[in-house]
Amino acid sequence: MPEWKEEIRRRLASLNLAPARESEIVEELSQHLEDRYADLCAGGATEAEANRAILAELSESELLARELRRVEHQVRYEPVVLGATKHNLILDLWQDLRYGIRAMLKQRGMTAIAVLALALGIGGNTAIFSLVNGILLRQLPFRQPEQLVWVSSRRPDSGKRPFNLPDFIDYRDQNQGLAGIAAFASWSVTLTERGDPERFQGVRISANAFQMLGVEAAVGRTLLPADDTPGQQRVVVVGHGLWQRRFGADPQLVGTTLTLNGASYTVVGVLPPQFFFPIREAELAVPLAPDADPWRGVRTSVNFLRALARLKPGVTREQAEADLTSVAERLRRQYPVANGQKLGVTLSPLHEEVVGNFRLALWLLLGAVGVVLLITCVNLANLALVRASARHREMAVRTALGATRGRLIQQLATESVLLALLGGAAGLLLAVQGIPLLLALSPATLPRVAEVGVDFRVLGFTLALSLLAGLIFGLGPAWQATRVSLNEELKESGRGTVGGARQSRARGLLVISEIALSLVLLIGAGLLVKSFLQLQAVSPGFDAENVLAVRLSLPKARYSNRDQVTSFYDELRPRLERLPGVETVGFVSVLPLSGTLASERFTTIVSNVKSSEPSWSRRSNPLRVALRVNGLKRTRARVTWR
Amino acid sequence: MSYINTHILDRELKKGSAELLVLSLIEKRDRHGYEINKLIESRSDGALRFNVASLYPLLYRLEKRGWIEGRWVEKVGQRRRRYYQLTADGRKVLAAQRNKWRDFVEAINRIAGTEPA
Numbered sequence: 001m002p003e004w005k006e007e008i009r010r011r012l013a014s015l016n017l018a019p020a021r022e023s024e025i026v027e028e029l030s031q032h033l034e035d036r037y038a039d040l041c042a043g044g045a046t047e048a049e050a051n052r053a054i055l056a057e058l059s060e061s062e063l064l065a066r067e068l069r070r071v072e073h074q075v076r077y078e079p080v081v082l083g084a085t086k087h088n089l090i091l092d093l094w095q096d097l098r099y100g101i102r103a104m105l106k107q108r109g110m111t112a113i114a115v116l117a118l119a120l121g122i123g124g125n126t127a128i129f130s131l132v133n134g135i136l137l138r139q140l141p142f143r144q145p146e147q148l149v150w151v152s153s154r155r156p157d158s159g160k161r162p163f164n165l166p167d168f169i170d171y172r173d174q175n176q177g178l179a180g181i182a183a184f185a186s187w188s189v190t191l192t193e194r195g196d197p198e199r200f201q202g203v204r205i206s207a208n209a210f211q212m213l214g215v216e217a218a219v220g221r222t223l224l225p226a227d228d229t230p231g232q233q234r235v236v237v238v239g240h241g242l243w244q245r246r247f248g249a250d251p252q253l254v255g256t257t258l259t260l261n262g263a264s265y266t267v268v269g270v271l272p273p274q275f276f277f278p279i280r281e282a283e284l285a286v287p288l289a290p291d292a293d294p295w296r297g298v299r300t301s302v303n304f305l306r307a308l309a310r311l312k313p314g315v316t317r318e319q320a321e322a323d324l325t326s327v328a329e330r331l332r333r334q335y336p337v338a339n340g341q342k343l344g345v346t347l348s349p350l351h352e353e354v355v356g357n358f359r360l361a362l363w364l365l366l367g368a369v370g371v372v373l374l375i376t377c378v379n380l381a382n383l384a385l386v387r388a389s390a391r392h393r394e395m396a397v398r399t400a401l402g403a404t405r406g407r408l409i410q411q412l413a414t415e416s417v418l419l420a421l422l423g424g425a426a427g428l429l430l431a432v433q434g435i436p437l438l439l440a441l442s443p444a445t446l447p448r449v450a451e452v453g454v455d456f457r458v459l460g461f462t463l464a465l466s467l468l469a470g471l472i473f474g475l476g477p478a479w480q481a482t483r484v485s486l487n488e489e490l491k492e493s494g495r496g497t498v499g500g501a502r503q504s505r506a507r508g509l510l511v512i513s514e515i516a517l518s519l520v521l522l523i524g525a526g527l528l529v530k531s532f533l534q535l536q537a538v539s540p541g542f543d544a545e546n547v548l549a550v551r552l553s554l555p556k557a558r559y560s561n562r563d564q565v566t567s568f569y570d571e572l573r574p575r576l577e578r579l580p581g582v583e584t585v586g587f588v589s590v591l592p593l594s595g596t597l598a599s600e601r602f603t604t605i606v607s608n609v610k611s612s613e614p615s616w617s618r619r620s621n622p623l624r625v626a627l628r629v630n631g632l633k634r635t636r637a638r639v640t641w642r
Numbered sequence: 643m644s645y646i647n648t649h650i651l652d653r654e655l656k657k658g659s660a661e662l663l664v665l666s667l668i669e670k671r672d673r674h675g676y677e678i679n680k681l682i683e684s685r686s687d688g689a690l691r692f693n694v695a696s697l698y699p700l701l702y703r704l705e706k707r708g709w710i711e712g713r714w715v716e717k718v719g720q721r722r723r724r725y726y727q728l729t730a731d732g733r734k735v736l737a738a739q740r741n742k743w744r745d746f747v748e749a750i751n752r753i754a755g756t757e758p759a
């Protein structure tokens with residue numbers, strides 16, 4: 001008996017049936033043909049005749065395939081009218097998606113414009129949100145950051161003043177509510193004897209700070225409380241950025257010595273990349289060693305220490321604040337002259353202090369790009385409305401054939417959400433490319449920059465935003481497009497109008513809202529520019545025109561006492577005054593409006609320079625030359641034009 | 643015109659009655675596809691016969707609608723075959739189709755005068 005299975009299988013190949021279903025059909029049909037063949041032979045037909053008869057029956061295989069296709073792929077064929085019958089959500093969605101893709105491919109130009117507009121809108125939002133996420137929403141990279149507080153001294157004029165050494169030591173030793181407290185102060189460092197001399201910002205910090213924060217070193221170790229005890233070897237920990245930039249990320253750096261301000265320090269570790277110092281731009285840290293400091297017993301000494309603390313478990317910020325304030329009151333009674341103005345202690349969440357003024361600015365920025373996206377949505381809604389009016393007849397026909405309004409809206413909304421998701425994906429790519437640019441343009445004081453990036457929260461935000469945008473610009477036009485009245489539709493089409501009066505009203509509304517949104521942005525931007533201009537117009541009380549400032553620090557190893565420092569500047573002044581173009585020379589410890597705290601080692605020289613003098617360029621600077629002549633050739637001075 | 647109309651009428655009649663025929667034949671007992679086809683042929687004295695291309699799509703369609711149910715049965719000494727049985731829904735549809743067909747034939751007879759007036 002001939003074998004029919006392969007023959008049948010070949011003829012059904014075009015149906016692309018599921019393998020199990022295909023085998024079932026092939027088996028059933030081949031049995032039928034075998035029975036028929038046997039019957040024909042039994043009825044007197046020769047094998048050849050029977051074979052011919054069977055093949056003749058199979059020659060209608062086109063009919064077989066067509067009929068089977070209708071039955072087996074019923075789902076694909078039945079809903080000739082989209083939305084005429086309710087099947088199930090997944091099938092409907094799948095159907096809508098395929099229809100949406102076809103519609104998008106048909107109008108490629110419009111699709112490209114819409115995707116581009118959405119990509120810019122969503123990309124901008126994603127980029128700004130990644131800043132908000134990295135700076136405001138993410139927890140600080142410390143152990144149990146909610147227990148960390150910023151500690152300040154409260155005085156009549158301000159709640160956030162620094163401490164001096166004796167006060168800090170008293171608070172450290174007498175408090176009941178803190179698991180740990182660490183103080184720090186800025187420290188200007190000049191590195192010598194390793195290539196070019198370089199000046200860094202560093203920090204002197206209580207050596208228990210790293211353990212208190214829960215920070216582990218990337219290489220070596222962090223500072224340990226023992227490093228603070230008097231008589232210890234001088235040690236330093238290096239920030240990750242400095243380690244990479246200056247020392248080529250060499251792990252062998254740990255254990256070697258660095259000459260900082262003329263003294264030798266052993267490098268004990270490198271800090272992790274996400275760690276940020278409490279003082280911006282700081283790149284290395286040495287122990288504060290408060291108990292060994294000669295100023296520790298001088299109650300009237302300068303207040304230069306900022307402090308961080310960790311609350312004991314179960315102790316609230318208010319309780320710890322009250323406890324520290326009681327210490328402050330005790331000290332005020334004990335030292336009425338030195339501590340008379342020190343009313344108490346303020347504790348604020350560390351996150352608040354780190355983020356500072358950027359919280360409002362970032363939310364505002366997110367709001368602004370949100371409005372831009374909203375304008376994009378309104379624009380796209382307008383486009384969709386024009387498109388919808390062109391499809392009004394299609395909607396009318398579908399409605400006439402039994403499609404429900406909800407089903408039609410679902411289909412149109414699926415199309416717009418699909419478009420928005422495409423825009424969102426493109427926007428995400430734009431954001432990933434744009435974030436480094438954004439960070440490069442952001443102010444240098446922006447905190448936690450290393451933590452800004454795309455993570456799952458940012459991805460979730462982009463997805464949610466894309467869906468929302470799709471619904472915003474899709475639902476309105478869909479609602480309009482499906483308000484079908486066959487009678488009206490025929491009349492309006494008959495008159496040859498596009499869309500009719502209702503659509504033009506809707507478009508008018510959209511244009512109005514677009515203008516309103518744009519105005520909000522314009523007014524906001526205008527106010528910002530106005531504030532900026534006003535700020536620029538404020539007179540600082542001095543004339544900064546043609547004034548040059550040089551910041552320099554004298555190595556303590558060579559200028560250890562006041563007389564040596566004084567004689568240096570006494571010699572420097574006449575040399576500078578003799579320079580061509582210099583009118584006057586002055587020295588100041590803190591530049592006006594520079595925001596820097598007083599520091600005994602920083603001295604600033606301010607010279608009045610004639611602007612007509614050609615030799616005063618930024619490249620060749622006679623001031624530097626003068627400093628070199630004066631024996632400071634190993635000190636790198638920072639020269640800035642004011 | 644007759645050469646067109648009889649052909650179309652024949653095809654349409656077959657099409658219209660095919661479901662009723664299949665449902666009727668499995669009303670009392672389960673049958674496989676070839677058996678159904680042979681019964682149609684023999685009981686109509688060869689006037690009606692389905693080929694593979696029309697019978698099986700019809701069976702699968704009825705199955706999809708839930709009127710019949712096919713399942714593979716293995717009987718002793720025989721290879722396994724797919725037997726179709728009428729479902730409860732199919733039974734209702736069969737009753738309805740029978741009535742309709744009876745009314746239809748009666749109406750045709752009355753109009754076309756194939757029965758004595």
